Amino acid sequence: MSRTLAEKVWEAHVVRHGSGAEPDLLYIDLHLLHEVTSPQAFDGLRLANRRLRRADLTIATEDHNVPTVDIDKPIADLVSRTQVETLRRNCAEFGVRLHPMGDFEQGIVHVVGPQLGLTQPGMTVVCGDSHTSTHGAFGALAFGIGTSEVEHVMATQTLPLRPFKTMAINVNGALGEGVTAKDIILAVIAKIGTGGGQGYVLEYRGDAIEALSMEARMTVCNMSIEAGARAGMIAPDATTFDYIEGRPHAPSGADWDAAVEYWKTLRTDDDATFDAEVHIDAADLTPFVTWGTNPGQGLPLGAAVPDPEKIVDENERVAAEKALTYMGLEPGTPLRDIRVDTVFLGSCTNGRIEDLRAAADVIKGKHVASGVRMLVVPGSMRVRKQAEDEGLDKVFLDAGAEWRQAGCSMCLGMNPDQLAPGERSASTSNRNFEGRQGKGGRTHLVSPLVAAATAVRGTLSAPADLEV
Amino acid sequence: MDAFTTHTGVGVPLRRSNVDTDQIIPAVYLKRVTRTGFEDGLFAAWRSDEHFILNQEPYKAASVLVAGPDFGTGSSREHAVWALMDYGFRVVISARFADIFRGNSGKQGLVAAQCSQSDVELLWKLLESEPGTPVTVDLTDKTVRAKDLVAPFEIDDYTRWRLLEGLDDIALTLRHEPEISAFEGNRQTWLPTTDPLPAV
Numbered sequence: 001m002s003r004t005l006a007e008k009v010w011e012a013h014v015v016r017h018g019s020g021a022e023p024d025l026l027y028i029d030l031h032l033l034h035e036v037t038s039p040q041a042f043d044g045l046r047l048a049n050r051r052l053r054r055a056d057l058t059i060a061t062e063d064h065n066v067p068t069v070d071i072d073k074p075i076a077d078l079v080s081r082t083q084v085e086t087l088r089r090n091c092a093e094f095g096v097r098l099h100p101m102g103d104f105e106q107g108i109v110h111v112v113g114p115q116l117g118l119t120q121p122g123m124t125v126v127c128g129d130s131h132t133s134t135h136g137a138f139g140a141l142a143f144g145i146g147t148s149e150v151e152h153v154m155a156t157q158t159l160p161l162r163p164f165k166t167m168a169i170n171v172n173g174a175l176g177e178g179v180t181a182k183d184i185i186l187a188v189i190a191k192i193g194t195g196g197g198q199g200y201v202l203e204y205r206g207d208a209i210e211a212l213s214m215e216a217r218m219t220v221c222n223m224s225i226e227a228g229a230r231a232g233m234i235a236p237d238a239t240t241f242d243y244i245e246g247r248p249h250a251p252s253g254a255d256w257d258a259a260v261e262y263w264k265t266l267r268t269d270d271d272a273t274f275d276a277e278v279h280i281d282a283a284d285l286t287p288f289v290t291w292g293t294n295p296g297q298g299l300p301l302g303a304a305v306p307d308p309e310k311i312v313d314e315n316e317r318v319a320a321e322k323a324l325t326y327m328g329l330e331p332g333t334p335l336r337d338i339r340v341d342t343v344f345l346g347s348c349t350n351g352r353i354e355d356l357r358a359a360a361d362v363i364k365g366k367h368v369a370s371g372v373r374m375l376v377v378p379g380s381m382r383v384r385k386q387a388e389d390e391g392l393d394k395v396f397l398d399a400g401a402e403w404r405q406a407g408c409s410m411c412l413g414m415n416p417d418q419l420a421p422g423e424r425s426a427s428t429s430n431r432n433f434e435g436r437q438g439k440g441g442r443t444h445l446v447s448p449l450v451a452a453a454t455a456v457r458g459t460l461s462a463p464a465d466l467e468v
Numbered sequence: 469m470d471a472f473t474t475h476t477g478v479g480v481p482l483r484r485s486n487v488d489t490d491q492i493i494p495a496v497y498l499k500r501v502t503r504t505g506f507e508d509g510l511f512a513a514w515r516s517d518e519h520f521i522l523n524q525e526p527y528k529a530a531s532v533l534v535a536g537p538d539f540g541t542g543s544s545r546e547h548a549v550w551a552l553m554d555y556g557f558r559v560v561i562s563a564r565f566a567d568i569f570r571g572n573s574g575k576q577g578l579v580a581a582q583c584s585q586s587d588v589e590l591l592w593k594l595l596e597s598e599p600g601t602p603v604t605v606d607l608t609d610k611t612v613r614a615k616d617l618v619a620p621f622e623i624d625d626y627t628r629w630r631l632l633e634g635l636d637d638i639a640l641t642l643r644h645e646p647e648i649s650a651f652e653g654n655r656q657t658w659l660p661t662t663d664p665l666p667a668v
Contacts, residue, residue, distance in 0.1 A: 018626075029660075058662060064498075082501060097663070118662065130542065130544040145568070146572035147546040147547075149571065152637055155642070156641045158648055198566065258656075258658055262656070414499065436495075
């Protein structure tokens, strides 16, 4: 029977098929942990006197709470410090490998897995974090779970799940100059809505997807959850294999050949059908930015703030009115005229080396606009080191930006990097929810190229705007 | 987990769509390592406004939340479910739930009852015109009742069964331990493990 990529990976992990309403029991190949969603799960194990079944398929890093300056000092926020220290104690007690603050392999959990070569095609990957969808870029079935499920995986290395439906996101054609993976995914979310992917695994397909680098594919899959989808996937190909080969945990020798032979079978069969299909013409896309308070409220940079009165659907109209009030925006204002206070370059969406290179290329020899601060936060210490080896740190520092240590940073208000009430940002992160970057903060989601150009001009801008 | 069969309590209308988990509980409240006491973080930003509906009598004492579509989107934080339950909610009614939130609810015994948007609108009108109206959510026949209104709701059969029985997911899975071990015996040997790396 012909099957989609997602169905193939699912079937390969079924420990037992459920009967009737009972879900399938799915084996989990890799469990990623961080300090926020794990403490109550470790506690649950202890209370029930259960062991961690597979410490050798589990890895932890510190990311959400960590400061991105003065990392040699103890974390000043005592509650944050307790959470990080609790992770350290739990990992020591249960024998889990942990990459703590300051470690060379420390970083955002979704940057760490791929760069170590732990994320491979055809695997099932879970983490108590919704952006686990990132790992689907390798053709893995990867999705975020809650703390109860974290405990379940710890105790059993499995999860009871009902199969997802499948949706093809076909992106064909060539991307224009200055248009990136971030613009693709923001356009996808605007098209299908924040609930459009509910119950589905999205498979991104088409020549525009095949042309993307591995890191760009991770950006696309990362934000699948913003369309409501639990997971996003891209079929592995030569780009994928080249990225994995030689990484610390990649197979080698005869194992490599066996693995690649299997990975090559991980494609949707030609005659397989999806439960839903969406088509996007890459050539139509331009730099995309959000104007509202959910990632579906986005428009091309050349557009203007929408007028809620012209929105027919009542729920959407009310949502748009509330969003504009929160964002402090007037209908009809050209998006390019929106002035920002802060630019954040980083996160599991856009904190990898290619993102830093792309932004550095735009900002090189220029300066951050007066009154604007720019934070550049590498996704991991390894990315940071690589960027420094390439001299990117100097490019950013010369431009007046801040060069930080690795972590989730300003993507969410859990660490010292936050927006003040009313402060407006252009951010390469993934969520523009009310208060996401700090209470009262106003977020516009953008690509690294738009972030860099915005930093220079002080208003939402594309690199092309710097040339005129 | 306590079994859930039926619940009657004050309903509160929340006329908002896309209530993401950052709104349900902001990140700053996620730093705790305990499992209880998250009620102070529930809708923290909105509750700082005295006009917010949960600050009004008799809605303050509500245990049934009636919200707009796409409830619980965004972050996977189970703290959102804990915060709702610690505050006193036992049921959330919405026309659409985000997948992870729905799953987390089912693990904790919070009923995520999916009603049609037209029934949600009827409930909103009723709860606004007659504040304090008790709402009964019956898991045995999957209906919501309030005054003369009777609305069916959807919940998947397996979650419903577990909630009715109050069963622990992990214990259910561990009944299949031999099958898990057998599966592990057949995994590809080249799959990665996280054993410590050699020192650099």
